[in-house]
Amino acid sequence: MANTFGQSYGLTTLCPLINGTDGHSAFDKLTRHHIQRLAEDEGSPFTKVPNTYFARLFILNDVFFQQGNSVARDHLKSKYLVFTSNFHGDLDTYLRGMWNNAEADVRAIWQYAVAFDKVQSADDFVAYIKKCQLTTSLFFNGSNDISLAEQLKSLYVKQAFSEFAMAHQGKPAAELRAAFSEFLARVQLDNLSTPSWQPGQTELTSMY
Template sequence: MANTFGNSYGLTTLCPLINGVHDEQTSFDKITRRRIQRLEEDAGSPFARIPNTYFARLFILNDVFFQQGNDVARDHLKSKYLVFTSNFHGELEPYLKGMWDNAEADVRSLWQYAVAFDKVQNADDFIAYIKKCQLTTTLFFNGSTDVSLKEQLKALYVKQVFSEFALAHQGQDAAALRTAFNNFMAEIKLADLDQPSWAPGQTRLQNMY
């Protein structure tokens, strides 16, 4: 089904940017591009604060691209576009509300110079705006597992710490290994998805051993 794959959703949006320049100096698309480039990455990214985000990407589309020769008539875009794509767990409207609720300042900054975004004043307006800019994501395939982000982060955490456990306890006798493993299972709290676990956007884990 378009846009969805199991419990995951593939969002693709193209938001036209205002043509012209700010204060007769810098074009609105360049200002937006610089703001994208200055976003923090990993755990500091605004998308790390948005619940159930598997993957998100922002970039500026300057024009359409052609691979044909120079003798082919070419169309050109009338505006540059802010492209936003995201793969996430769940449905579209709750995700966009979570985006507004958890990263409103970043959303306002990034979309400030998108056409008609000045009319967006709250979460409902933002949801309606993004829907107007949305393209159908056809042939969508989710490259992640079809479970919530919390479950995936917990699985990544367990995989990492179990590898460290195995390396740290090589060569131990069976009795010592069983005791260590029981302690390990108590520490990782397998049924608790909140802690200990990976944090959204986290890229490395401090050694336990």
């Protein structure tokens, strides 16, 4: 399938937005404003969704294409909320994870999408997104095809080890061996939960 690469999945959806206003602002503008105000990094709603590698939201107004030596535009009947995500695992499990872990955010983001008012459960959300789904052509898997927890742990160990190496340059062999044993005990290589990077985290608190 074009949507998958190993254990990774590339999701692309176009959800039509209702043509209308709340009396003051068009629904597409309200949706765009909400997206722009979403927290980033560790505050992002997608940090709550298990196994999310990457997620993106934007509004599609029109479609542009090359026509001869000029650029032409197709006027769409609706504006579209575009949602793309790369994640580890299967689609149904991922979408249920979105609903079960970030339902309030999902409802707020999709509230002006056509027919979304009928979505009242995780199963409804899975069915709704699948109706809006496009095939992800030429899907490039930028991950190493392991779970998010494993990737975050690997990033943590990599940076922690770099700090260890910098902090212990030139130490006597016996002192270095003792320090490395302490380092291994602290990073707990077999524990994926802690210590580790957290979803959305951008900086690691220094160990030294």
